[in-house]
Amino acid sequence: MRDVTDLFVDLANGTLPAVSYVKPDGAMDGHPASSKWSLFEGFAKNIIELAQSNRELWASTAIFVTVDEGGGYYDSGFIQPVDFFGTGPRIPMIAVSPFSMGGHISHVYSEHSSFVKFIERNWQLGGTLSDRSRDNLPNPVQDEDNAYVPRNMPAIGDLFDLFHFGHGG
Numbered sequence: 001m002r003d004v005t006d007l008f009v010d011l012a013n014g015t016l017p018a019v020s021y022v023k024p025d026g027a028m029d030g031h032p033a034s035s036k037w038s039l040f041e042g043f044a045k046n047i048i049e050l051a052q053s054n055r056e057l058w059a060s061t062a063i064f065v066t067v068d069e070g071g072g073y074y075d076s077g078f079i080q081p082v083d084f085f086g087t088g089p090r091i092p093m094i095a096v097s098p099f100s101m102g103g104h105i106s107h108v109y110s111e112h113s114s115f116v117k118f119i120e121r122n123w124q125l126g127g128t129l130s131d132r133s134r135d136n137l138p139n140p141v142q143d144e145d146n147a148y149v150p151r152n153m154p155a156i157g158d159l160f161d162l163f164h165f166g167h168g169g
Contacts, residue, residue, distance in 0.1 A: 011050035014057040019119055022047060030067055040067070048096050062097035062163070064115060080109060082134060082154040087111040095162040107147035108157035109140045117158035 004024070010016045023029075030040030044065045052058050068091075079086040088111065113134035120128060120135060128136040139157055140150035 007047070008050060011047070011054065011057070014054045016057065016061075018123065059098060062095060062099065064093060064095055064159070066093035066112075067091055078109075078148050080111075080150070080154055080156075082137070082156075087134075087156070095159065097163065099163045099165050101162060101164055104162065106157075106159075106161050107142065108159075108161050109148065109150050109155060110157040110159060113137075114157050114159050117156065118160065121158050121160060 004022060007016075007020060007022055010020075024040060024043045026034045028039045028043045029035050030037045048063055048065075051061050051063060075090050077090040079088060087109075093110070111134070116129060116133075116135040117139075119125070130136070134156055137154050137156045138152060140155035141152045143149060143151045
């Protein structure tokens with residue numbers, strides 16, 4: 001846990017760790033009760049532009065931008081019953097990277113633990129964090145009739161469908 005200003009320095013110097021999580025403070029988090037969406041967009045844009053300004057760093061970077069499911073920015077699609085609470089409502093998420101597909105809309109069922117699944121697969125960690133966590137669920141097998149509901153429930157995607165790692169720019 002470090003200050004966001006440390007992230008800005010690491011982006012400028014190309015000294016980021018392999019994985020970083022960034023959470024804006026309440027004034028910039030985009031929640032309607034305490035912030036403005038434009039402040040959150042500006043916060044995310046600043047981070048993306050700092051990463052892109054360092055060519056060597058950008059060549060191997062993926063940035064996932066998402067929001068908390070609270071605050072009204074979600075849609076009421078299918079909720080997978082993986083536990084007492086389910087996976088929660090759908091929320092927006094974009095991937096920004098030289099390897100992202102650009103304009104691709106994924107229908108793979110994903111949720112917050114998908115970021116952990118991505119990390120485990122990308123760095124070939126060979127396992128999951130815990131036997132009881134959601135990252136141990138299989139990747140979804142999509143049904144052509146309803147792509148949002150996995151045929152092999154419960155299942156959660158690993159976000160690899162957002163990327164084409166055979167190219168980069």
